[in-house]
Amino acid sequence: MKHSLRKQFVAEFLGTLLLVAAVVGSGIMGERLAGGNVAIALLANTIATGAALVPLILTFGPVSGAHFNPAVTLADAVEHGIPWQKVPAYIVAQCLGGVSGAIVAHLMFGLRWYSLSSHSRHGAAQVLSEFVATFGLLSVIWGCSRVRSSVVPFAVGCYITAAYWFTASTSFANPAVTIARSFSDTFAGIRPADAPLFIVAQLAGALAATLLFRWLVPGLPAYAEDILVKHVANKDD
Numbered sequence: 001m002k003h004s005l006r007k008q009f010v011a012e013f014l015g016t017l018l019l020v021a022a023v024v025g026s027g028i029m030g031e032r033l034a035g036g037n038v039a040i041a042l043l044a045n046t047i048a049t050g051a052a053l054v055p056l057i058l059t060f061g062p063v064s065g066a067h068f069n070p071a072v073t074l075a076d077a078v079e080h081g082i083p084w085q086k087v088p089a090y091i092v093a094q095c096l097g098g099v100s101g102a103i104v105a106h107l108m109f110g111l112r113w114y115s116l117s118s119h120s121r122h123g124a125a126q127v128l129s130e131f132v133a134t135f136g137l138l139s140v141i142w143g144c145s146r147v148r149s150s151v152v153p154f155a156v157g158c159y160i161t162a163a164y165w166f167t168a169s170t171s172f173a174n175p176a177v178t179i180a181r182s183f184s185d186t187f188a189g190i191r192p193a194d195a196p197l198f199i200v201a202q203l204a205g206a207l208a209a210t211l212l213f214r215w216l217v218p219g220l221p222a223y224a225e226d227i228l229v230k231h232v233a234n235k236d237d
Helices: 005-033 038-064 070-078 084-108 124-147 149-166 175-181 192-216 220-226
Strands: none
Touching: 005 038, 005 084, 005 175, 038 149, 070 084, 070 124, 070 175, 070 192, 084 175, 124 149, 124 192, 175 192
16 A cells, blocks of 8 residues: 555654654653663663564554664665655654654653753764664664565564663664754763764664675665565555
8 A cells, every 4th residue: 555755754753753752751761760770771771662663663664664764764765665755754754753752751751841962972982883783773674674574673673672782872773863862861862962973873884784785685676665564565656
């Protein structure tokens, strides 16, 4: 079933909003309940994020492909899974949805609707972590979609859950989420000054994985519409 760009915009907006609300909200809740134990707060943040990703992808995938991530959208466009003329709308929806999700999380916990983050995440190790996190994310998406695309939502949720712990940056792996978290001076936040290098690393990681799998699986462009769920074949309105 084909869906209009308007419906795809709304799906990307709502999906990213709920994803960021889960990330920021669980960070706030975890920090409040952890009694100063950062590991427990991160564990709560991790479980909520990974658990939210799976149903959100399954819910919105049939409409928009459930990218929720400009890096995924750009990678999909490179492999001809989504027309380039749709890319700006997808990215705007994702960024607006992400910022809205941070605002919603703040309001749910009685905080000011926005606050620029003071959480420092800088340095070569952090930037490398974001490259690795996003490279791995796109590798999982491209690799799993070649074998059994129906498992991609679960694979993505599991990978992000793991990447929270094996990367020094706690795996943002998403430019829209990075922007949104810069507007949240909470556990999940990132200083606005640190966000640009995160985004550059994320885009580089996504491109590297896409080019790698183009070589590993030469027929990749023919299957690009299966990037998240097999039945999302809505490249044209």
